[in-house]
Amino acid sequence: MSEHTLTSPAGIATGAVSPPLRQVSRGQLASIVVDSALLAKRSLMRVPRQPDWLFGATIQPVMFILLFRYVFAGAIPIPGTSSVDYIMSGIIVQGLVFGSINTAVGLSEDIKKGLMDRFRSLPMPRSSILLGRILADLMLQVFVTAISIGVALAVGFRPNANPAEWLGAIGLMALMAFTLSWIGAIIGLTLRSTEAVTSIGLVWIFPLTFASSAFVMPQTMPGWLEAFAKNQPVTLIIDAVRGLWTGYYPQASSHTALYAVIWLVAVCIVAIPTAIWAYERRMAN
Amino acid sequence: MAQRNAVIVEGLTKSFGKTRALEGIDFTVGEGSVVGLLGPNGAGKTTTVRILTTLIKPDGGRAEVAGIDVLKHPEQVRARIGLTGQYAAVDEILTGRENLIMFGQLYRLTHASAKRRADELLERFELTDAANRTVKTYSGGMRRRLDLAASLLVTPPVLFLDEPTTGLDPRSRNGMWEVIGDLIKDGTTVLLTTQYLEEADQLANRIVVIDRGKVIAQGTANELKNQVGGERLEITVPHGTDLERAESALINTAGQAALDEGGVQIDPVNWRLTVPFPAGAKGLPVAVRQLDEAGVTLADLALRRPTLDDVFLTLTGHAAEEGNGNGLKEDSEKAA
Ligand SMILES: Nc1ncnc2c1ncn2[C@@H]1O[C@H](COP(=O)(O)OP(=O)(O)O)[C@@H](O)[C@H]1O
Numbered sequence A: 001m002s003e004h005t006l007t008s009p010a011g012i013a014t015g016a017v018s019p020p021l022r023q024v025s026r027g028q029l030a031s032i033v034v035d036s037a038l039l040a041k042r043s044l045m046r047v048p049r050q051p052d053w054l055f056g057a058t059i060q061p062v063m064f065i066l067l068f069r070y071v072f073a074g075a076i077p078i079p080g081t082s083s084v085d086y087i088m089s090g091i092i093v094q095g096l097v098f099g100s101i102n103t104a105v106g107l108s109e110d111i112k113k114g115l116m117d118r119f120r121s122l123p124m125p126r127s128s129i130l131l132g133r134i135l136a137d138l139m140l141q142v143f144v145t146a147i148s149i150g151v152a153l154a155v156g157f158r159p160n161a162n163p164a165e166w167l168g169a170i171g172l173m174a175l176m177a178f179t180l181s182w183i184g185a186i187i188g189l190t191l192r193s194t195e196a197v198t199s200i201g202l203v204w205i206f207p208l209t210f211a212s213s214a215f216v217m218p219q220t221m222p223g224w225l226e227a228f229a230k231n232q233p234v235t236l237i238i239d240a241v242r243g244l245w246t247g248y249y250p251q252a253s254s255h256t257a258l259y260a261v262i263w264l265v266a267v268c269i270v271a272i273p274t275a276i277w278a279y280e281r282r283m284a285n
Numbered sequence B: 001m002a003q004r005n006a007v008i009v010e011g012l013t014k015s016f017g018k019t020r021a022l023e024g025i026d027f028t029v030g031e032g033s034v035v036g037l038l039g040p041n042g043a044g045k046t047t048t049v050r051i052l053t054t055l056i057k058p059d060g061g062r063a064e065v066a067g068i069d070v071l072k073h074p075e076q077v078r079a080r081i082g083l084t085g086q087y088a089a090v091d092e093i094l095t096g097r098e099n100l101i102m103f104g105q106l107y108r109l110t111h112a113s114a115k116r117r118a119d120e121l122l123e124r125f126e127l128t129d130a131a132n133r134t135v136k137t138y139s140g141g142m143r144r145r146l147d148l149a150a151s152l153l154v155t156p157p158v159l160f161l162d163e164p165t166t167g168l169d170p171r172s173r174n175g176m177w178e179v180i181g182d183l184i185k186d187g188t189t190v191l192l193t194t195q196y197l198e199e200a201d202q203l204a205n206r207i208v209v210i211d212r213g214k215v216i217a218q219g220t221a222n223e224l225k226n227q228v229g230g231e232r233l234e235i236t237v238p239h240g241t242d243l244e245r246a247e248s249a250l251i252n253t254a255g256q257a258a259l260d261e262g263g264v265q266i267d268p269v270n271w272r273l274t275v276p277f278p279a280g281a282k283g284l285p286v287a288v289r290q291l292d293e294a295g296v297t298l299a300d301l302a303l304r305r306p307t308l309d310d311v312f313l314t315l316t317g318h319a320a321e322e323g324n325g326n327g328l329k330e331d332s333e334k335a336a
């Protein structure tokens, strides 16, 4: 990294007395990191400035936690474990899945408002535009999930995990948030209107989160749905996170977490290039 | 010819699906000069700017900006341009100063330099008082000024301004013109697009007129005006007048010129009719008498130099600005 001085052409005067502007030159990799961080910071600056947005983003998971804790937990007995622990694990992961909509909406709005064009006309690596957004959304997810976990603990969620298991659960959730953020990016980059992004960005989430092991045991569902619910990745992730937190594994598999990671990595391998492709395609016109 | 070209455009073509946005565009912008790319909505102005600023790739042709091939070295081009797009592309949630500092850092200025430069530009564009307010609270004119400031952070050699005043009220538009005029005086090379003939006339040294993806004329405002010949006779008639009758009376009066140069333009909203009138002031008394004899009552009568509106109408057979009335009636009849 080196600094050099900009020669200031006539006119757009920097003022006779002011010292010349300094520009930094960085390698490609350093640029990607620095510029992604700059753009992530920019995305995060809106959080304290849009209290209504923040309220919405946190109140929904909190509301779900309270509703499920007090409305459903008593009615849904789960053999072998406390239904509060069972449902709380599910709802926290479910909140993260919903959070992927942020990436979709954020990208869609940046395109609509012309910011994307401005970013792309700047001498910075274009990969930073996507990475910065995903980094920011990941941090938001961590923040919102921390609140959710806090509330869940306050209303009777009792994980018995050791620090390593906590770390595993958090790591797995972070990997999931990261992965889903790329899916959100594909949606935001493919659909043209923000309205479509919001609705379609949510529709795929409902079946995946409700037809899963989040709130009830899949065995209680009709056969065809049970087959889907047992084998879809959200169930796998919820089972893994729940297992790490509470030690409860419905299918008595200690490999659940490993399978969940494999699923997520596989989805990433498909989703990241697809998102980049969707980005290029969208930007081409 | 000592002057070098800061922008060279050769045979650019671009289609979006079946829409042929550019059908082979050629023009140049001399270093330190201002070229106005003038054309109606959908002419291909934004597409041209997006190609030159490396946002999209053309289907054919080539372009150079600041001596660099846009297709071969887009990243080098990006280090040498400023772009102010058609929509004020600043972050609404950030303050004016935060926006400029962020863009400055993305232009690789050090944090200290970005801050200092932001303050200089805020001052220069009279945004200092609003510097610490979020852009959401800015007026349209303030946003455009901030947007322009954001493209000047590192004093780029070539500046692209895509419809910098579209959507602004007349007062903000004048403010923008002053700001752009100052930049131009400083010697920045500017390619400016506009739908406003008056704006191109005001700001640009040379005008490139494009329509439906093709360059249909270029030259100075005066050269273009000369292309459409002499003066225009403009009459306003009382509401309810038979416009067809007034039109044929005018054609009679103006003679062959009216037929050669596009005929009578009718603005039915303002009850105004305009016709090429090479006879000029000398011909006025006769014209007034003839119109009177034809039974056309006059609310107003004036002789004026051709405007770029007339240029456009003569060159393309349709008006440049939608909804300004001139020639629209004829045009829609032709289209029907
Ligand atoms: N991304 C796009 N997809 C499809 N058509 C487009 C796109 N961008 C521009 N066009 C079409 O190309 C033509 C030229 O558009 P544009 O360059 O935006 O014109 P102008 O800026 O002069 O109003 C128009 O017909 C427009 O509809």
Ligand SMILES: [Mg+2]
Pocket: B042, B045, B046, B047, B086, B162, B163
């Ligand atoms: Mg345009």
